[in-house]
Amino acid sequence: MILVQLVTDGLLVGAVYALLSSGLTLIWGMMNVVNFAHGDFVMLAMYVAFIAVTTLAIGPALFVPLAALVLFGVGVVVYYALIRNVMRGPMLAQILSTFGLGLVLRYAMFWVFSANFVSLPDTLVGGVLSVDGLRLQYSRLLAGVVALLLTAALHLMLTRTALGSRLLAVAEDRTAAMLVGIRPDPMQALAWGIGAACAGVAGALIALFFYISPLVGDSLVLIAFVTVCLGGFGSVPGALFAGLAIGVIESLSSWFIGAAWKDVVVYGLFLLALWVRPQGLLGKS
Amino acid sequence: MLLEAQGIVKLFGGFRAVDGADLSLNRGEIVGLIGPNGAGKSTFFNCLAGDLRPNAGRIVFDGHDLTLATPEAHARRGLARTWQVPVVFAEMAVRDNVMVGAFLRHPQARAARRKADEVLEFTGLAAQADAPAGSLGTLGRKRLEIARALATEPSLLLLDEALAGLNATETQVAIDLVRGIHARGVTLIIVEHVMSVILSLAQRAVVFNQGHVIAAGAPQAVIEDEAVIEAYLGKRFRRPVP
């Protein structure tokens, strides 16, 4: 029974991982830039949720979209102010730009809020659903289901809509896209907006059941890296399956080996994956 | 026989970009690879150079099987290439670019530098030796790529549209350079669009269409071949290509 409980918990958290990793993989797949600040985007969204709840007293139905909107804006601004200028520059500039941005965000929040953990009130989405001895916190259930739906929606948007095909056209071949009249800049800014918004929603959802601290993005960005590498870069379905898998692995290892070791297991898995199947478990060889 | 490629197949997804192509090459030849856009000649060329791995077939170069060998192994065996869009090391000086190639046979910096200077002289880049490669125009970059490749002391040089986009005078200079390279004992495969270049340089032309070799032989004879004219211009035209 405990196994079923652990797997279910893992899947729910994994769905959120899938959503935040989808944002990373979208940006990576589209312009071959890895956003090293992605975890800090998630952290930023958690604080947006926190501030919204404490000052405006609004519920998740409002603060989740709010976080998405704020982070969408952050993503677009970051693209125009920074990424556009470094993405075709040397590797050093590409990597350091987002890495440095992450440092600024993380420690600016640290400066303002200090290292103290805060959290949203338990009563916000309280209660536990009991099914056959399986105990599901409503907060996690809500987070997992919403994340799953949005990841699926993102995939459908990319594969089934005109906007999605324009995005993928730019990803496929920038020059060719320009020749058929698609301006790559707005598309890439949009990808950054959507990618950051994914982190935004994920952050607001995680805040429902997890503590908030300036350094929380540190491990989340690594989880997103693992997920994207396992799922194959640029692939949203890959991120979904890998995210769910990571959630379950994390949940099982923290129960059986100890909470302190769960990150060791996940990061170790990442390094192992690079040795064995760098193209991703679902990727083509 | 310097190079022998047999039954080369390269798939991109379900698309057969190269579908069973053969090519054999004697030492000292200049062979032109021609064909309409998307005929598979560039893909075939990349298989020969080791930048793409063929899905089937066999490539033997100078007695060694290089079918699945890495690009760097090709260079070590004496097979060098240039790129359609030049990929020079923009931040490095022109001479340093060439030295990277020269280090392959001359591990000592002094010897590599001597080799590089000799090649720069030969390719007419000596005056720009100390300028950053990024400051060169397209013409200079193409020349630098040739110089870099020559510095690896290849026995076979693959030129990928090295003369595309040049005006008449520049083309003549480039043709002279290619002749000079040939005179140094280097065998050449050139991919070209411009038919006049093939006519004046190549001893043999190999024509690609839809992933197959559709004709091979003396350039003049090949361009009068019915199948070739059809491939280039479609069935309705039966006039020789200018």
Add this chain to the structure above:
Amino acid sequence: MKKRHLLFVVLGILVLAWPLVLHGVFIQHVAALLVLAAISASAWNIVGGYGGQVSIGHAMFFGAGAYGALAAYTDFGWPPVAGVPLGIIAALLIAVLVGLPTFRLQGHYFSMATIAAVELLRILLSNVSVLGASVGLMGPARPRGLADLSFRSPVPYYYLFLAVLALLLVVTAWMERSRLGFYLRAIRGGERGARSLGVPVVRTKLIALMISAGFTALAGGLYALMVGFIDPESGFGLLISVKMVIIAALGGAGTLWGPLVGAAILIPLEESTNALFGGSGTGATYVVYGAIIVLISRFLPGGIAELVQLLSVKARRRAA
């Protein structure tokens, strides 16, 4: 040219002789840290600057070196300096484990693997009791003999660090002119082109990483010798990695003198921001560092070296 040589001689004498004149312990301590930072950043520069393989987790090698030194003392009772080679060997092993799989792939993967590896090590060490767990390791409280290399004054450390820095500069200068250096710069310029010229890309990057890891571990060992204390944060913490990157990038990644210039600017800056904002505890230091990194990558990826070059070209044009 003559003038330049004279400048170098004067600078050299200054660097060597000033501790004989200035006796303030604080400034001597800062100077020793400055040289140490220059060593770490120069070591990072070999793979990150020349080779363009951007490690953002280089603390894994620094920490390995520092832990090697103090674990040798704590667990075997050796003088710490005898443990430094152990740390270097550990660092080389880590370098192979991280480099071999990722160097076959695009550069991002290496960068990602470096942060994963350093975090992994940091958490591991926080939980391994023979290595002090989260408390860390201490060096000998009182020197048992000269072999413990434990001095009260920072000055002996300063000279020791200078000697190591000089060695590293000689190695780097040699590398710059040799095939390895050309191959590294070619790889940074474009792997496709490099491979077509016969550059063994994976092997070259791995050799550079191993040289870099070895010297970074040596810097870690020296740090442990001087400070006599190491814990997971001061060995494998984010700040350690960030400082190497920022110092090299600020001075000029991929140049011989860049990391030295970077250290000469950043370390005094760090000391003054710490004094201003009250230690690194507030996060202000990181914000400043992050901002510097972003600004360099956005406006001046070549660092101060690029700026100097731009200015000198301009000056020459004006003169002509």
